[in-house]
Amino acid sequence: DAKTTQPPSMDCAEGRAANLPCNHSTISGNEYVYWYRQIHSQGPQYIIHGLKNNETNEMASLIITEDRKSSTLILPHATLRDTAVYYCIVSPTGANSKLTFGKGITLSVRP
Amino acid sequence: GAVVSQHPSRVICKSGTSVKIECRSLDFQATTMFWYRQFPKQSLMLMATSNEGSKATYEQGVEKDKFLINHASLTLSTLTVTSAHPEDSSFYICSANRDNANEKLFFGSGTQLSVL
Numbered sequence: 693d694a695k696t697t698q699p700p701s702m703d704c705a706e707g708r709a710a711n712l713p714c715n716h717s718t719i720s721g722n723e724y725v726y727w728y729r730q731i732h733s734q735g736p737q738y739i740i741h742g743l744k745n746n747e748t749n750e751m752a753s754l755i756i757t758e759d760r761k762s763s764t765l766i767l768p769h770a771t772l773r774d775t776a777v778y779y780c781i782v783s784p785t786g787a788n789s790k791l792t793f794g795k796g797i798t799l800s801v802r803p
Numbered sequence: 804g805a806v807v808s809q810h811p812s813r814v815i816c817k818s819g820t821s822v823k824i825e826c827r828s829l830d831f832q833a834t835t836m837f838w839y840r841q842f843p844k845q846s847l848m849l850m851a852t853s854n855e856g857s858k859a860t861y862e863q864g865v866e867k868d869k870f871l872i873n874h875a876s877l878t879l880s881t882l883t884v885t886s887a888h889p890e891d892s893s894f895y896i897c898s899a900n901r902d903n904a905n906e907k908l909f910f911g912s913g914t915q916l917s918v919l
Binding site for chain 1: 807809837839846847848849852894896898900906907908909910911912913915
């Protein structure tokens with residue numbers, strides 16, 4: 693079973709920030725928070741991951757609460773191409789660390 | 804960046820035939836690859852972990868004799884759906900972890916299998 697909970701869907705206006713929440717209250721000390729997204733009929737795409745510090749890359753920012761029980765993925769300027777299912781996953785790193793996908797959150801970016 | 808190539812992207816076959824799907828890591832070595840299956844409007848379900856040079860590890864409920872996995876080299880894993888039936892119709896996706904990177908998975912573009 694997935695160890696994260698996400699709202700089923702949300703939408704935002706193009707050009708605005710999209711803040712996608714995720715709860716992972718049972719996260720273990722060695723588990724990272726990963727975010728992937730899947731555009732329709734494609735394989736998932738890695739976005740970002742973190743352990744306890746906030747992270748930022750060219751795609752997004754990841755804000756992890758101090759108790760690590762929840763996190764927020766921020767797409768600073770959403771575009772129509774960001775419409776996808778976003779998966780929040782907790783997993784230890786390592787070559788054999790398989791990812792268990794939950795239902796994810798469907799983000800719809802409207803013009 | 805690292806690329807995982809998956810072929811074919813789409814296949815239609817008759818019931819009872821076998822279908823082979825290839826997953827290649829194009830610019831990195833992958834000791835471990837993962838195979839997922841996704842039914843319409845559902846999430847990805849892990850089927851098995853493919854290990855180079857050894858037997859694959861299957862998730863509970865996945866028939867190892869039906870879904871044959873071969874990981875003969877550090878850049879290639881294959882999934883063969885044997886004696887396919889309509890209920891095997893699904894979107895199959897592979898992923899690989901780059902050795903010595905151990906941080907994230909790279910996914911193939913998926914294979915849509917339709918069994919008539």
